[in-house]
Amino acid sequence: xxxxxxxxxxxxxxLANFLSAIVMLIVIIxxxxxxxxxxxxxxxxxxxxxxxxxxYSKK
Numbered sequence: 001x002x003x004x005x006x007x008x009x010x011x012x013x014x015l016a017n018f019l020s021a022i023v024m025l026i027v028i029i030x031x032x033x034x035x036x037x038x039x040x041x042x043x044x045x046x047x048x049x050x051x052x053x054x055x056y057s058k059k
Contacts, residue, residue: 006052006056007056009053012049012052012056012057013049016045016048017045019045019048020041020044020048021041023041023044024037024038024040024041024044025037
């Protein structure tokens, strides 16, 4: 992972989507429920986006 990717908004958004997809797969495997997996993925995408924007945005 390089700094150029995290400094752009598109890079942070794609990383947040990737991390939330991993979380969704783990939840679907653990709980065997797609609805819970999708709900947690949407919530985690929101959380990851906020965290990455705060951590890597240029101020």
